[in-house]
Each structure stands twice: as C-alpha cells, then as structure tokens.
Amino acid sequence: MDPEVWRWVWLAAAAAFIVGEITVAGTFFLLPFGLGAAVAAVFAFSGAGSATGWTIFVAVSLVASIAVRPIVRRLNATGDPISVGAERLIGQAGVVIRDLSAGADRMGAVRVGREEWHAESVDGVDLPTGTAIEVTDILGTRAIVRPVDSES
Incomplete structure (x- = not known):
C-alpha cells in the first residue's frame, strides 16, 4: 500500500478506537489501541514506512x-456493596x-428510620415500648432485633 x-x-x-472507547463506557479497552494508532499516524506523516508503523502501533499499544x-x-474498585431492599436495615x-x-x-x-x-x-x-433496639436480621416481613445497651 502507498x-x-x-x-x-x-x-x-x-x-475509530478513540470514538469506540468513548461510546463503551468504563472499560479503557480501546484507548491503548487508539493511542498506538495515533502515534503510528504521527510517524506515518513524518515519512516512516508501513513496517515501522505497525511496530510503533504494537509497541505503544502494549505499553499503554x-x-x-x-x-x-483503581477506578473500578468498589467499597462495601450498597445494601438494597430490607437488607439495608440490618445494623x-x-x-x-x-x-x-x-x-x-x-x-x-x-420503628427503624421512617419505617415500621x-x-x-x-x-x-x-x-x-420505647426500648432502643438494633436490627440483627430480616426474616420475610419480620425484623429480628436485639436491645441496645443503654450504657454504650
């Protein structure tokens, strides 16, 4: 090819790789290839041959x-999972x-929060009635509770 x-x-x-990366949120899979192709394009515009372009593309993509x-x-690291449903009441x-x-x-x-x-x-x-409690478990539609020590 010329x-x-x-x-x-x-x-x-x-x-194409960079637009693909933008449309596929959160993966960062296509970004290294986009960077490799961009650097290969710079070398191609400076007169490098196709073999050099491919070498640059592979090397930069690998390093990136x-x-x-x-x-x-680090971006995909999650902390404690957010509890949903009745499980959020435990504790x-x-x-x-x-x-x-x-x-x-x-x-x-x-009464726990605004719910009964x-x-x-x-x-x-x-x-x-009036005893302070802590929810220890949920069984169906029942909260299993224990009294909270008033000393703590």
Missing part, C-alpha cells in the same frame, strides 16, 4: 495497555413501638 494511504489509515484507526491497568483497577438502630413479648404471639413492632416493621426479639425476651 505510504500516503497509511497516513490516513492510521489516523482513521486512531479516531500495561500503563492503564492500574488506573482501571440500623430503632425503637420498639408495640411491645415484643415472649408469649405465643411474640411479635411486636419497631413487625418484629421479634432475637433472644425471645420481652421488650417494652
């Missing part, structure tokens, strides 16, 4: 791929709004 054509091929490849990995790893503090008794009908009610839940005590102990 060296004049390679200039435009490398430039078009660089544009290695260099971008720590950045991608939350609340207050008993209807007595939790140890009898046959052990269920009472608690049917609840039962984790130990089966009586918890009178």
Whole structure:
C-alpha cells in the first residue's frame, strides 16, 4: 500500500478506537489501541514506512495497555456493596413501638428510620415500648432485633 494511504489509515484507526472507547463506557479497552494508532499516524506523516508503523502501533499499544491497568483497577474498585431492599436495615438502630413479648404471639413492632416493621426479639425476651433496639436480621416481613445497651 502507498505510504500516503497509511497516513490516513492510521489516523482513521486512531479516531475509530478513540470514538469506540468513548461510546463503551468504563472499560479503557480501546484507548491503548487508539493511542498506538495515533502515534503510528504521527510517524506515518513524518515519512516512516508501513513496517515501522505497525511496530510503533504494537509497541505503544502494549505499553499503554500495561500503563492503564492500574488506573482501571483503581477506578473500578468498589467499597462495601450498597445494601438494597430490607437488607439495608440490618445494623440500623430503632425503637420498639408495640411491645415484643415472649408469649405465643411474640411479635411486636419497631420503628427503624421512617419505617415500621413487625418484629421479634432475637433472644425471645420481652421488650417494652420505647426500648432502643438494633436490627440483627430480616426474616420475610419480620425484623429480628436485639436491645441496645443503654450504657454504650
């Protein structure tokens, strides 16, 4: 192929890889190839042959791929997963709004944040209205709670 054509091929490849990277969010997979093609285009415009262009493309793409990995790893790192649904209540503090008794009908009610839940005590102990609690588990539509020590 004519060296004049390679200039435009490398430039078009660089544009295609970079546009592809922009449209595929969060991967950084095409960026190294876009950089490699852009550098190969610069060399092609300065008169380098096609073999040199391919060598530059492969070398720059490889180095850019290695260099971008720590950045991608840091950007994709996630902290604690955000709890969704009823699971978000586990560990939350609340207050008993209807007595939790140890009898046959052990269920009472608690308020956690702005929500009211049917609840039962984790130990089966009586918890009178107004007792501070912590949600330890969710079983279906019931919150399993334990009293919070007033000393802590």
